[in-house]
Amino acid sequence: MSTALNVRKIHEYLFEIPPHGKMRVPARLYLDERSLRELLENQSSEEWNAIRQLENVACLPGIVKAALAMADVHPGYGFPIGGVAAFDPKAGGVISVAGVGFDINCGVRCLRTHLTRSDLAGKEEKLADTMYEVIPAGLGSTGELKLSAKEIDRVLREGARYAVHLGYGREEDLEYIEEHGQLSDADPSVVSHTAKQRQMAQVGTLGSGNHYVEVQVVDQIYNARAAEAFGLELGQIVIMLHTGSRALGHQIGTDYLPFLEKATRKYGIEVPDRELVCAPIESPEGQQYFRAVMAGANCAFANRQVLTHLVRQAFWKALRVAETAIETLYEVAHNTVKWEVHEVDGERRRLLVHRKGSTRAFGPGRPELPERYRAVGQPVLVGGTMGTASYILVGTDQGMRETFGTALHGAGRAKSRRQAKRQYPAERIVEQLRKQGIIVRAHGKASISEEAPGAYKDVEHVVDVMCNAGIVARVARLRPIICLKG
Amino acid sequence: MPYVYLDHEADIGLEATGERLEEALRDGVQGLLALLVDPETVEPREAVPVQASGDDPGALYVALLNAVLAAVDLHGMFFRDFELTRLDRVDDHWVAEGTLYGEPIDLERHAVEIEVKAATYGGLLAEQTDTGWRLRCVLDL
Known part of the structure; x- marks a missing residue:
């Protein structure tokens, strides 16, 4: 897979794929060498591939900072499972069916x-x-x-x-x-x-x-x-x-x-996966x-x-x-x-956070x-x-x-x-x-x-x-x- | 095989082929029914109508599979067979109608397999090939 070549190691437990093609932000994966290798080797199909799905999420309008994948990442539909993406309404941010899934609030x-x-x-x-x-x-x-x-x-x-x-x-x-x-x-x-x-x-x-x-x-x-x-x-x-x-x-x-497919066309949003x-x-x-x-x-x-x-x-x-x-x-x-308030680059922003197969994990004091x-x-x-x-x-x-x-x-x-x-x-x-x-x-x-x-x-x-x-x-x-x- | 299941880590892909779109749609539904419950354990005693529509054959395929899933809950029935009775294209809008044959759920007798949550646009494909039609999507399990 060509994208595998672009994976950059940030530290022992974090890898990044810098934006390429239509990606607006990088894709980041919390993995170590072993789990990255396993993820790349064990893909059951090129058609539904967790890394490509994460890159696709990074292409969506208004996405903030990065498309993120947790260590349990594996292929889903649209979003990878183990995925997280936050969108800023002020930057044209979107809401997506695949970012929530069909089993809403599982x-x-x-x-x-x-x-x-x-x-x-x-x-x-x-x-x-x-x-x-x-x-x-x-x-x-x-x-x-x-x-x-x-x-x-x-x-x-x-x-x-x-x-x-x-x-x-x-x-x-x-x-x-x-x-x-x-x-x-x-x-x-x-x-x-x-x-x-x-x-x-x-x-x-x-x-x-x-x-x-x-x-x-x-x-x-x-x-x-x-x-x-x-x-x-x-x-x-x-x-x-x-x-x-x-x-x-x-x-x-x-x-x-x-319903959202019609909206996607109406607002002229280009999506890499239907x-x-x-x-x-x-x-x-x-x-x-x-x-x-x-x-x-x-x-x-x-x-x-x-x-x-x-x-x-x-x-x-x-x-x-x-x-x-x-x-x-x-x-x-x-x-x-x-809707959650998060600090991004020193600024507190109200963001719409999609978690698909990932858990909110707030730190102390929230x-x-x-x-x-x-x-x-x-x-x-x-x-x-x-x-x-x-x-x-x-x-x-x-x-x-x-x-x-x-x-x-x-x-x-x-x-x-x-x-x-x-x-x-x-x-x-x-x-x-x-x-x-x-x-x-x-x-x-x-x-x-x-x-x-x-x-x-x-x-x-x-x-x-x-x-x-x-x-x-x-x-x-x-x-x-x-x-x-x- | 008129339908095949495709490997997917969390879910499953369902691909149906047929000389005509009608056949591919019908076989896709058969493939879905066989995932839910062993069809051999279900008697085709009652008929339930289903209908679905979509902007293109791919959306129609997904809508039809989802209509079948809804019918299981709405009627409290499992189904063995499906017959496609109508396929039309009206102003760039595709409509399908058909009949499901099955019986009320009896957990003592029906060999239940797994619940399918929904058919998705993931991996969606609807294409005309040399030999007919090929439909494919990922089912959320």
């Missing part, structure tokens, strides 16, 4: 419990079976909550707060969700009837693919001060859940793709898509809130653990577009953070795989300066789903994980083989790169015990 919530590993001993199978029974997952599953059209509009306007209002979870949960689980610019009237109808039976469902609920144990603490602020201790049981806005978000993306269709942020079309995305994001917030309630129910049913013993540690989103965490920084939740560790990291000042306060979101895929399916038969993976003391329950076989640990990059290495680059810092490592998949 994200991860971490729940900390009052339980330790020994409290769970001998009861793992029972808990796994109960989770499987209580939490709807997989294609075709429906939630217990069936909403009317009016109620769907409230979900879209009020997000997680509405779920709490309906009795799912507690008021305290909201404090520890990005934006407190409710984005005020949401406008249900710009979301199609089809989108709302598709969602009526899907609130409180997990989905499939890489979505999961995992019971984990804290097996390493790296930063005592941050761990204390986050309420984490060695041997403690925590739960991670990963899901998004379900069919409603998917339909918003579907509806707005041709999936990168976009509209100026301040245009009526850009504003309308933004309000629809905010509604989709609220749906994801509500969905994770309902699932939190279901996790609590499963723990109560299986182990008689009180709901109050399971608290929201934090919830991060990783397919989003948000007003957006809950008071309890403000002095140490934002918890950054990094999901590993069924068989490897997950991490809780914390945002840094350096991340604020370099990446618009953004870090990685997971291990990042290394092998295609088809490759993984051929290489990792589901039965074999379940047996291997069982030997490692990890119980897996899945509704579809594909979810196991396609999501096998071997299909992903080495999470330890990916986290190492981001921490060594100074963008985030380690707080705790979590080891999986039970994994529920769609």
Whole structure:
């Protein structure tokens, strides 16, 4: 690939592709030599290539500073996954469907419990079976909550707060969700009837693919001060859940793709990839898509809130653990577009930040953070795989300066789903994980083989790169015990 | 093969070919249905109409695949077969209509594979070749 020749090493953990062709800014990748080599060697197709996708993002109008890729970068559609791009409305900045993705506001919530590993001993199978029974997952599953059209509009306007209002979870949960689980610019009237109808039976469902609920144990603490602020201790049981806005978000993306394509033509924006269709942020079309995305994001917030309630129910049913013993540690989103104020070249600017498969990772002192965490920084939740560790990291000042306060979101895929399916038969993976003391329950076989640990990059290495680059810092490592998949 | 799946790290590519555009569109839909659930486990007991439109054959392909995904949720059904009943070009706008055949979702009986979130413009291709039409896009999984 010709662009590989133009990669310039800035330091051990950061590479840059200087602007060429129609690129307005450089493309920067948080990788080391090994991960750059792997990225270049393992591209499954020249057609969808993560580096080219990042270069394409760098061509979009109004992009500020650089198109950035985190260490878990891999090909997506339009944007690479692990990508970050900030746009300035004053410089003709745009809003893009591909910068958000179809699973709007997909994200991860971490729940900390009052339980330790020994409290769970001998009861793992029972808990796994109960989770499987209580939490709807997989294609075709429906939630217990069936909403009317009016109620769907409230979900879209009020997000997680509405779920709490309906009795799912507690008021305290909201404090520890990005934006407190409710984005005020949401406008249900710009979301199609089809989108709302598709969602009526899907609130409180997990989905499939890489979505999961995992019971984990804290097996390493790296930063005592941050761990204390986050309420984490060695041997403690925590739960991670990963899901998004379900069919409603998917339909918003579907509806707005041709809509923004018309806007792209109308405003004479040249895009290097058709999936990168976009509209100026301040245009009526850009504003309308933004309000629809905010509604989709609220749906994801509500969905994770309902699932939190279901996790609590499963723990109560299986182990008689009180709901109050399971608290929201934090919830991060990783397919989003948000207004944020960042300092660029000594100037504070209001920018529209797109994060596609990357996590907001704000450093200490930001007003957006809950008071309890403000002095140490934002918890950054990094999901590993069924068989490897997950991490809780914390945002840094350096991340604020370099990446618009953004870090990685997971291990990042290394092998295609088809490759993984051929290489990792589901039965074999379940047996291997069982030997490692990890119980897996899945509704579809594909979810196991396609999501096998071997299909992903080495999470330890990916986290190492981001921490060594100074963008985030380690707080705790979590080891999986039970994994529920769609 | 009338349709093939293409390797993609996170998602999957779906390419359909046919002598005529109608055939390529139909086979693309068949390829999508087979990703969701093993079609052999689904009985074609009920018919559901779908329609889609786009400014060009590529946009039409993506819109049709997305209409099929919406039909699964809207009707709570899985489908085994698809028949394309209309393909028209009206003032530079392409319209397709067809019928899906399947039955209400029964998780006891239907061998579910994976959820497809959406068909995207990623890797989108709609071209006429020596032997007919080739359609391709990336599906978000």
